[in-house]
Amino acid sequence: MNVGFIGLGKMGQAMTRRILGAGHELTVYNRTKEKTAGLAGAGAAVAETIAQACQGREVVITMVSDDKAVEEVTLARGGIRDALAREAIHLCMGTHSVAAIQALAQAHREAGQRLVCAPVLGRPDAAASGQLGIVAAGPPDAVKACEPLFQAMGRRTFGAGPRHEGAAAIKLTNNFVLGAAIEAMAEAFSLVRKYGVAAQVLFDVMTDALFAAPAYKIYGKIIVEESYDKVGFMTLQGLKDINLALAAADQARVPMPTANNVRDRLLGAIAHGDGEKDWAVMAREQNRASGIE
Amino acid sequence: MNVGFIGLGKMGQAMTRRILGAGHELTVYNRTKEKTAGLAGAGAAVAETIAQACQGREVVITMVSDDKAVEEVTLARGGIRDALAREAIHLCMGTHSVAAIQALAQAHREAGQRLVCAPVLGRPDAAASGQLGIVAAGPPDAVKACEPLFQAMGRRTFGAGPRHEGAAAIKLTNNFVLGAAIEAMAEAFSLVRKYGVAAQVLFDVMTDALFAAPAYKIYGKIIVEESYDKVGFMTLQGLKDINLALAAADQARVPMPTANNVRDRLLGAIAHGDGEKDWAVMAREQNRASGIE
Amino acid sequence: MNVGFIGLGKMGQAMTRRILGAGHELTVYNRTKEKTAGLAGAGAAVAETIAQACQGREVVITMVSDDKAVEEVTLARGGIRDALAREAIHLCMGTHSVAAIQALAQAHREAGQRLVCAPVLGRPDAAASGQLGIVAAGPPDAVKACEPLFQAMGRRTFGAGPRHEGAAAIKLTNNFVLGAAIEAMAEAFSLVRKYGVAAQVLFDVMTDALFAAPAYKIYGKIIVEESYDKVGFMTLQGLKDINLALAAADQARVPMPTANNVRDRLLGAIAHGDGEKDWAVMAREQNRASGIE
């Protein structure tokens, strides 16, 4: 396929190499041009403008950091909306609010273009080895047209139906469930600690059976070792994502008390200077609230 | 070993057969005597009184339903405290409050007896096949003395240290973490549903990787299928256990906001008549709160 | 009337003097007899036992510190149940759980006696001047029979209907509403403080109109002045009362998320060593959670 790609952060770098590796024709754009250098050497064309990245493409992928960025590259003058051909596809793979996705959907609909919302699950190393999970929503024909790209980048694609924002909701919700698991562990570890039990014992019990899954093994281990400085997912980033989930809940009129707890815990951690630690530092904040240390 | 066993509910039935199967000498007692019939046929002696079940035993095991029951069989006139020999062991395997365990510990200490607190993880089928998880706390020599019994009944023993109530805290905490996971799923499923996504999609995403563990697979499936009538763990029982966890938190001065959410959700479910459903019915209660159906 | 009175703490001392002052015949009992000395001088008879305080009385009043105490003086051998005449009235004026009141009600019903549950609003100084609020529930004829006593002790009586525990529920609920107001102020003051506004400004705005009431004026002032050492109502006592409200909510199947917040805040304060401060110290705990100081 003839593909444009906007946004060459760590994830974008890994994803574009998978696309090139699968033999697709690729044109890349990044606001700071230095990041395109390696890809040019690997066979990608480099666009000088967003418009160039869009013109003549069947699909243009965006993998940018937040709502503001995706709205700018899409809706600003000379952006994707202005430059992409009718019927061509904007495949939006970043993590965005449902409101942003709804705004993009409307803009593309009015411009006769198609939108596929397909946020990914996994980190740069999973992206590099084509092992991402991909949650895709949008018009069925458009989603289907993107399948060769999903196969290049991912291990499994989850079809989330025709409403674009459904895929965003799934992504944000999955992150919330993770935040809730960390919060639960934070409360749990502080409780047993007050009864003189070593954290490792609770970790062993949990991960032996009922909770024998990465969410508990990875984040439980960080809590047991208090290794919050090795940052997998940063507290400030966790707050951003939880706020997106709560904004989705607000729009949909869904009370989410546990999401509120996660948000408050993250706010407390940031207030105590732990904003740039791994978000498992929620456990340290819970300890503070319990008078431990 | 020469063992007494008090409390022949479903779990007790399965556990006693494992003990007999391992070649130990067993005397059983149950308040309603009919439940001892099968065990008598399988080689157990049947005691007429609690005292008979205790006299001459190295270890007497209790597996009774709640704090009131364990306090009665232990502390009432003619109970374990009165009948068990000095240095003999009360191996308490039910799920009890930390306060109850502390009370038993003091009583046995004063009577020159030893207490091991060893609640179990797993259901009757796991007990029948000797696959329980066992969390054991108490004086190291006493815990060690019970090992042959743990091996007869369980798959793995988790040593929780010398403080008896530490094992109770672990058990209650582990149950809380499960309740919190169900609550998180309840909130999650209601959110994506409002965005038109089928519940199965979120289930697939969650259990594909981060949450590929029984807690999410079993209870997520119940929520997706709304099969709350097949009761694995009853809502009213869930409330009882969460209240025990909150009582432990109260005593230890640990704020547990997510435990509060679980409690409130269970109360709401019971208020709406779902007290005898499986506690995954928390998801139905969350739907109600969100105006779904 | 011919009245017995059990429980001569600060409140009991003040209430008994009002009863004597109104010309009633009074016999008092207290576990530690020294506290009866002043009353003997003021004209009260002093009973050596609870039974003596009950025999021959139309009404026996209890004003004791907690559930355990009221259950002991009422239900233990030689207690009120055993000693009070049939048709005579136990007027229970302490703050107790709904469960304790229900237990007393059943015991008195079975003994052919009558129970009036009538907790009071106000502190010892209000009691001394006969300015208590009294919330009374029980059989209408029994409540009516107590009116001369209510008039001696109180400024206003609120009839809470025939169900005894209704009066307990009102009292506990009113305390909860106060705890919730303090919690709201705690959150409010920490928020404006982060925006550089002096606490006094928010205090002035609140108490100028919408919240021009003692709850806000008294506790808001303590927060503004951080005068937590002058204890009006102790944090540990606040926790006890909130736990009684939550127990009532548990029995009635009412989720009370804000009561949970108050409980958690009090637990946090106690965990940080503020258990014996005035419970407005919740504001200091909220500041801690916000990284202030």
Add this chain to the structure above:
Amino acid sequence: MNVGFIGLGKMGQAMTRRILGAGHELTVYNRTKEKTAGLAGAGAAVAETIAQACQGREVVITMVSDDKAVEEVTLARGGIRDALAREAIHLCMGTHSVAAIQALAQAHREAGQRLVCAPVLGRPDAAASGQLGIVAAGPPDAVKACEPLFQAMGRRTFGAGPRHEGAAAIKLTNNFVLGAAIEAMAEAFSLVRKYGVAAQVLFDVMTDALFAAPAYKIYGKIIVEESYDKVGFMTLQGLKDINLALAAADQARVPMPTANNVRDRLLGAIAHGDGEKDWAVMAREQNRASGIE
């Protein structure tokens, strides 16, 4: 003084008449011009554009409905920033987010103008009789310059210091404290109701002393009478304001668990179709959550 006024809703209508009544020279602007008719008859000049309302004024007041509106009239081309003279004052009296006020402050600072943030407490009838409370923040000289206007419109001015957003924080916080009081009453009334107590009894007890203030008398009465159709402050408006308070808390890193409860309760009410009722309908939502009705 020579004053411009933008935004002639119910509040604006009442406030402009007070300004005229105090003898100031007034030029008004409203997006839909019909609303200026009455004021023209009362002596106000009518501006055709925002710029006309600003040019030559010492102070231009805005009283518009939300952040979007105030940002548009201030920052859009031809808005207040472009048209107001250097050193002149933008007196912003609507209820806005701290972020919006911060953005206005920066814009005016760069344009050499002065901003006073002065949200009001009170409804249109209070505005009509000059009985508003006014919370004013900004440069002391600018606040002082506005005093004649405050005296025309208000009963009392609360100085909130030099940081503009401090006044916004006070206003939002005060509204939150009100929402929290309603939430507490909602929980309280549902609890006593389950114990068979008439709502009026709790109302009488609360408002007799500790809570003898408009917040409890007005909203408690609505709850007792279930008169949610007479709308003083609409649920949807309540949600908007609570979200502004939570956004302020997010920026300042302040966990506010009770604000979360209020938000969730309002969301639930809206989900059940009560978005356009008075926000005391939170009590009906709490009843639903408790299985009442």
